[in-house]
Amino acid sequence: MVEKRQPIQIDEAINKVMQHPLSPKEESVPLLESVGRSLAVNLYATHSVPPFNRSPYDGFAIKSEDTVHASRDLPVFLKVVGEIGAGFVFNRTVRNGEAVRIMTGAKIPDGCDAVVMLEIVREHGSEQIELVRSIKANDNISFKGEDTKEGALISKAGTSIHPGIIAQLATFGYSEVPVFRKPRIGVLATGSELLDVHQKLEPGKIRNSNAYMVAAQVMRAGAVPIVYGKLPDDLEACLAMITDQMDDVDVMITTGGASVGDYDLVPEFINRLHGKTLFNKVAMRPGSVTTAANLNGKMLFGLSGNPGACYVGFELFVKPLIRKALGTEQIHHAKSKGVLGADFLKPNPFTRIIRGRLEEENGQHVLFPSGLDKSGSVISLAEAEVFIILPAGTRGFERGMEVDFLLLEDQKGSEETWKTFSKL
Template sequence: MVEMRKPIAVTEAIERVVAHVKTTGTEKVALGEAYGRILAEPILAKHDMPPFERSPYDGFAIRSQDSIGASGENRKAFTVIDHIGAGQSAKRGIAEFEAVRIMTGAPIPDNADAVVMLEQTVETATGFTLRKPFTSGENISARGEEAKNGEELIKSGSFIHPGTIGLLATFGYAKVFVAKKPIVGILSTGTELLEVEDELTPGKIRNSNGPMIAAQLVRMGLTTRSYGMLADDLDMCMETVKQALCETDVLITTGGVSVGDFDYLPAVYDRLGADVLFNKVAMRPGSVTTVAIAEGKHLFGLSGNPSACFTGFELFVRPVLLKMMGSENMYLPYAKAVLGEDFTKANPFTRFVRAIYESTLDGAIVRPAGFNKSSAVSSIARGNSIIVLPGGTRGFTAGMDVDVLLLGVDEGVDKWML
């Protein structure tokens, strides 16, 4: 007799997996190693930015009061007493009708309170003349105009991208607190599996899920502890899973979670006394995806079918790993797009279709990425997104608006949109 499982909705499944996540702790890394990590401290302005009054243009620093009354008929003459570039300082403050030639980024000399742009002056033997008055503060970048000392600029939990690195450098964060990376194990199960370098033999296929998941983890900046491949054998599975539970924070298995005669993961969860959060999700592909908690650790039992495995990782594993690292932006980014071709097969379960999303001047369009069974792997390779089609009795036709989840975007969003 085949076991009957009760499917739960995708949204509920996601809520269950992210409900009890323990964070990984923090560590300090050099700025040069921080790209792609998750901030474990907010970025604070450690001083005003700019840290001093400076010139945003090439020009002359003057006292604005000396320009009062200047006009075409009443030109005011200034003597240039110094010449400074960025990183230099004037030798002394300026006095009445004195000026300093100043380049972009250089600090405003003492007593000066305006900058005259080069094109607003007429050169003389000792300086220049002006024909219009300037106001105090004109053409000056004020100290602290971008950020004030102590201000929180980026919150803890944010993804560190190149702009974040620039900001950290600005404020002298030579080292920065980031979330520790969780240790993630991968175990591929299935008597049919060969290694990538093996020749095909009858009835066998190469293990594509293991390398694929490893790459999904690399895309998240994470590394993998591989537990290789196992034939469908309960005792061997049990032993390896127990070992992995000691050595990893999260274990991902592929295969063995269905109700077939050689699917041993349910028995492994049982022997471990694991808390099975669900073992059937109302989704295609991947309805047999199972998630359990043992010793406080997530055990992700992904389907052995490549498309189902891929989708299960992105929907369930990714948010848990991100939340472990303190990120709130743990869900795949959402887009709405026009369906580019008919997709008429109706299905009672929510469908996740590997797809090619393209944004054009006329709007966004999305098309299924080809061969669409749960065993497919070519459509995962062609796709950059996943179309999400709600379950029900109807098909979908070209021109309809559909929901899309985008893949390969560095930082996600803080809400599951569907």
């Protein structure tokens, strides 16, 4: 009954998962609903920005040649022949000796090649201005296309849509935005010890926190969780749920029933559904009993029932699959280096992934492991801002030692695949 499992390295496990990518699909959403979504097309400038030569200030549009000899002793007087606010166009070509009052953002009238700022002009009533210095051609003009030329690539497919990209989309007329569809991720917690969140505590039982935690991780990763709540450790009931719902989701996640024992459901699911196990043990702590399998083209993840192990398993193995379906290259967590802010003396033959907190001290990253880091600890999850990576080995880690870490809340991510963090 007790099955012998062969652990594989973290990066190898990730690579096996990524050989079964979800195909990105497109959909269209109204502009403001696209905030935080993943752009599904390359965005090109549909016109130059600015789309016409315009005034960056309030002032007077003039012909610079009229001012060549202007000085304090020999001021030049120009006749104000009109006024243009932003959004309006002057209706004729400006002639020598003329000026047009112009507002910020307005189109430079034909015939003019410079703008004089209000501050350096002396106004005589509303019909005449006096200039006491010469103005160079092209002064104070924002030229058509100086920001962007028509046709330029301005944002790439797979980019997460933030306020700056919303500004671009609006500028180029996208009232509807093509985005990648959010994958649908089914989440089922198994375990006869589980109560629903609204239920009163009973002896020997705990509330189902994993399904909701994973659902929140799914949301953070950019996908839609479909939460099936919890089921007792009953193979037939779980199998029925999974087979019923598999068509409705892109990926199925179970938590619990993954360790080696009599009540282990996950190996049986895979067997009964004729799935192909990619791995069922990973050389890491927590989360060594993580299973991934392919069931008729769809991925099933059997994450541990321990909250900490479950959390790590999702971030390392499921998140990159979601990110890939959102068209991004940066499917992994952003990785950086810092120093330990506290000792972590317990060595481990497997790589440890420690949840922790990141602080900055004098421009240096300092990392603090959270709480006990028992994999069952739901409390230390509150501080899960980073994963601190402590390589496998026979020595512990002391305060001040340099370590790698992964950022969990960062939206930028990393293209880099994982290096091998542990040796068997």
